[in-house]
Amino acid sequence: MGSANAPPDTLVIIYVIKGSGLFAVTDALIDSKLYTISGILVFCFDLSKPLYTSFLIYDLLSMLPVFIIWGTASIVGINGSKVFLIGGVMVDLYSANLSDNLIYTFDTVNHEWAVPEVAGVQPLRYREASSTFDPDTGWIYIFGGGTVRYNYELDKTEFFNDFIILDSINLSWISIDSSSFNIPTKRASHTATLIENGIIVSLYAIGNKVGSQNGHTAVLASNGNIIIYGGCNFNRLRSTPDLIVLNVNNILFQWSAPLIPPNNSPPSLNYHTVTIFENYMFIFFDNYI
Template sequence: MLTTNSKDVFFLLSTVFILSQNFLNGHSFKPEPRGGHMATLVNDRIYFFGGSRPIPITSPAWNQTHQYNLSDEVFYLDLSSSFTVNLPPFTDLSAISRMPFGCERGTTVLGYSGVRIFLVGGVQQNMVTFGYNTTNSSLWIYNINSQKWDTNGPGTYGPPLPRRRSTATVIDKNGVIYIFGGRVGVDTGSDVFIMFDDLFTLDTSLFEWSNLSLPNHPPKRNLCTATLMPDGKIIYIGGVTQSFAGGPPTRVNMNEIYIFDTIASAWSQKSALGNIDPRVGHTAILAPDNYTIVIFGGTQGYVLRQSTSYPTFVLLDVKSEPFQYSSPQTSGMAPPPLSYHTATLYQNYMIVVFGNIIFPSIILIIDYYTDNVIYIRDYFHIFIDMPSIRTMID
């Protein structure tokens, strides 16, 4: 089992970076590098779903417009025993649990007494034709016991969430899923690039959808994070916005924080102090102290042109107003700047897995079979493995 130590970073949590390469003998399953995947903690396992996988530049399938494929894989990382990041114990469930489509930029949450994982939105790619928009359902359910997938099915009430991806999604203690914003484009069935400012809920006990049209809601928002606090408030951070349908994305000021109170069903806005770059593709988790939000990674760019958002590791103290950003010094070897990774809190550990490596001015495309830099461009990004960073507690 993992253990905590009073000398862990910031006395809040330790950060463990899991790599997908550098496997040693002993584990047969080696996940490919990816970004835009989904991750959900279930007891001592982190379940991973989908993501975008790079096509090696040496592959006949690679060309300028086809440089990655989506994944329909399902696998988990076992945290019940100690291990090193050189030998993470991944187990592949794809033979019996494969997703109905390749998927990225969806959101997964655990509900229904901890036995169902709800997949909300995301890109859906046919794994035979590689065409998009495989189904009309924006909700799919993975049953942990049967290891099978199903749609929301009959018995669902209210207007369901229209198809979209990159939403900010959480589930509360009552089993109600809150889904804010997101976007559509060609990969989600729309010829026009459109962001949303609506807030949908799904009561997972009644399977009842609701569209909450409430005053003072945030502007259209895409790729922001949502962090559920113990008092039932959801804090939304970062992302991009849009002035009109089809218009260009505009980066959101990280000092403008929107909050939705799930108890009062009301929006409010707060300010935060601190100099922090805007970002998308970042993660935000609540630290064990229940008032510090730990933000990691992200990029200032959108679509093809990427640039690192600084600081890459940030704490947001929401105990008192105004909220306060800080970026304390960390110990150990720092990871490369990441985006579209996942971060999962387990005991006192934030476990960061996969993602894009973003550099300040150029993006290095790595052949993930050889770890050699084989291609450099100033506007393209792709998914690569992280080098060995550090060891989990033995």
């Protein structure tokens, strides 16, 4: 379903993929393969296959060594063949305790999990942090997040605005002094998007014009614009509009809200994932607002 009144260069076709029982999922796109991770399962959707409006063929590749929600995933490794799964609530399947490991890697060729040895001072474990990946340097930029708890109690959660860099090629944590930065406020359930000029755009509770949001998704389109979908406000009510576009190609960023035909519009969601492949935007979810 396309954006009805959007300019041609922002037009995308939206496909919604419903996964029963999946919550707070994360995913990574390698070539045409979309690896979606939730709970203890890894699904692989082949986006190069013919698309259908009612279903998309997938393979169940592997089970995770831990149960995870609210983590982040990035593509790294030689030829982008590995997925790094970082942070979030990771629960050991045998002891039911939080895992001692902050990072797990998934080899998409051999379908094997591993725990990498990373040099440097390991940061604290956060949930609902944001991450974005620079393929030129192999650096993963991680920002914000909240304390890890089994139950989501907003009034008891401590939030952070730490800025962390993981060198995924040399496997080391990179320490930086962010005291001189105009660093954003403490936050979780936000997004971070690396755009072409090297700026990382963090979106969270983005104001009166488009409605406050958290638990939304943001993805960089081929024209350089950021497409934001879904989310809710602090009262757990739906953010409106569901789909907004941030034009970051000019010095002054500009918001717009393309109309979606109501008879084909996706449901209102949060803690879902979104991926753009060619001119298709795929939403993977199981959490209605």
